[in-house]
Amino acid sequence: MRNILKLVVYDNLAYATKRFEKNVYLGSICSILRIASESDFDEILICDPLKELVRNPCLANLMLHNSLIPLSISASYDLTSYHRVLSDGYDKVCIPYEHFMKNRNSITNLIGKFGRQAVSLVIDYEIVNETRLLYSRNSERSHIDILKLDYQNLSDISELVLQNVDRDGALVGLDYKVLEPISIDLNRPIILTGGFAGEPIPSHHKGRNQLSIASSTYFSTSASRSGARVSLLKAVG
Amino acid sequence: MRVAILPVCTSNFRLIIELLRPFPIEIVDSIQKNSFHTISHLVLPGVSSAAETLATIDMLGIRDSIIGRVSDNSIKVVGICAGFHAMCIRSEECSESAGLGLVPADVVLGATVHPERVWPNVGRRTLDGNDLPKHSARYYYNHNFCVLPSDPTDARFSYSEGICASYVDSAIGVYGYQFHPERSGIIAFRGWIKEIFATS
Numbered sequence: 001m002r003n004i005l006k007l008v009v010y011d012n013l014a015y016a017t018k019r020f021e022k023n024v025y026l027g028s029i030c031s032i033l034r035i036a037s038e039s040d041f042d043e044i045l046i047c048d049p050l051k052e053l054v055r056n057p058c059l060a061n062l063m064l065h066n067s068l069i070p071l072s073i074s075a076s077y078d079l080t081s082y083h084r085v086l087s088d089g090y091d092k093v094c095i096p097y098e099h100f101m102k103n104r105n106s107i108t109n110l111i112g113k114f115g116r117q118a119v120s121l122v123i124d125y126e127i128v129n130e131t132r133l134l135y136s137r138n139s140e141r142s143h144i145d146i147l148k149l150d151y152q153n154l155s156d157i158s159e160l161v162l163q164n165v166d167r168d169g170a171l172v173g174l175d176y177k178v179l180e181p182i183s184i185d186l187n188r189p190i191i192l193t194g195g196f197a198g199e200p201i202p203s204h205h206k207g208r209n210q211l212s213i214a215s216s217t218y219f220s221t222s223a224s225r226s227g228a229r230v231s232l233l234k235a236v237g
Numbered sequence: 238m239r240v241a242i243l244p245v246c247t248s249n250f251r252l253i254i255e256l257l258r259p260f261p262i263e264i265v266d267s268i269q270k271n272s273f274h275t276i277s278h279l280v281l282p283g284v285s286s287a288a289e290t291l292a293t294i295d296m297l298g299i300r301d302s303i304i305g306r307v308s309d310n311s312i313k314v315v316g317i318c319a320g321f322h323a324m325c326i327r328s329e330e331c332s333e334s335a336g337l338g339l340v341p342a343d344v345v346l347g348a349t350v351h352p353e354r355v356w357p358n359v360g361r362r363t364l365d366g367n368d369l370p371k372h373s374a375r376y377y378y379n380h381n382f383c384v385l386p387s388d389p390t391d392a393r394f395s396y397s398e399g400i401c402a403s404y405v406d407s408a409i410g411v412y413g414y415q416f417h418p419e420r421s422g423i424i425a426f427r428g429w430i431k432e433i434f435a436t437s
Binding site for chain 2: 001002037038040042043064065068069070086087088089091092113114115116117118158159187188189210212
């Protein structure tokens with residue numbers, strides 16, 4: 001099980017978010033990357049909702065050179081920008097579902113050049129009347145039930161990032177129930193994010209190498225940093 | 238010691254150059270066919286495909302020089318992930334081009350030989366065994382294809398969870414790594430630098 005630190009970029013700084021909105025200031029991104037490079041994190045997931053790293057390539061490069069652990073970028077960039085960040089040395093790009101489906105042919109080309117392992121798919125969702133609906137920031141509420149998506153038809157992606165918007169920053173625990181139908185349909189790594197509070201992982205998920213957890217908890221919790229880190233590492237085993 | 242990183246345009250070669258700069262290593266900025274003989278170490282980077290790596294080698298016209306200089310023991314060749322795959326005999330990923338043949342192995346789709354696993358194989362893992370200091374480091378993997386040694390008993394190969402993790406033949410200067418040492422944390426990266434470049 002991978003232990004992934006999630007950082008959200010706002011104003012060129014790192015934040016933890018609540019429902020995707022800027023919430024807790026974490027610090028300078030480069031400082032955090034240096035600390036994380038000496039810790040037990042497996043990867044870092046950088047979320048760039050405002051595409052700041054496209055406008056500020058110097059910061060994007062500085063981040064790379066300050067990290068000795070894998071960096072993924074989650075953002076709705078144009079194809080040229082995805083190509084550029086991968087060429088610069090970022091390990092993966094995580095592409096939101098709607099953006100992925102709209103640009104599928106171009107993204108297939110991207111996969112052809114960099115390999116399937118370099119492209120992940122992000123599914124943001126919210127729970128409405130106990131149904132998990134695809135969440136879109138830029139449009140009205142979607143009526144797409146994410147449990148009914150055709151995951152068998154997504155064989156060209158390497159891994160799936162499932163992000164619960166309701167729980168983002170709420171520290172109420174991850175939505176493990178979403179995993180059951182999807183993990184059976186899709187024999188790919190799955191990253192679950194949104195709400196992690198250091199809770200114990202259900203034992204039937206803990207032993208599977210399919211599941212990983214992404215969270216800002218290490219840097220954003222109100223508990224002491226060392227205590228939070230210990231709880232996070234224990235939780236992900 | 239003059240180290241060149243193969244400039245595969247879809248790889249992380251620029252990042253590797255930057256990460257190597259703090260070490261006492263002379264980095265060669267570009268590779269030219271006519272000055273290739275002055276290079277002591279060639280690094281084939283990852284985050285790409287074996288096909289792109291081999292295409293770059295052929296575009297630069299250095300395939301025969303690499304193979305000849307390895308047999309003369311006058312160059313060390315280091316492959317990371319897709320670079321490692323390009324060093325093998327052949328790869329399912331690039332059926333139209335033979336590999337360099339420096340590593341006695343083929344490259345196959347991981348899901349074919351290890352269907353019990355989730356692919357791509359991604360995350361940080363230790364090497365199997367515990368007899369060397371490097372076995373305690375956690376190395377980062379992210380790959381769909383994997384190396385299948387021609388002789389499974391060949392001691393030059395090491396494994397992680399049963400998947401081929403590296404090939405080290407220091408006598409002839411051939412080093413292949415399935416994992417990404419440059420993304421495995423500071424301790425693991427420094428240990429790797431020491432193994433390859435004999436620096437402290």
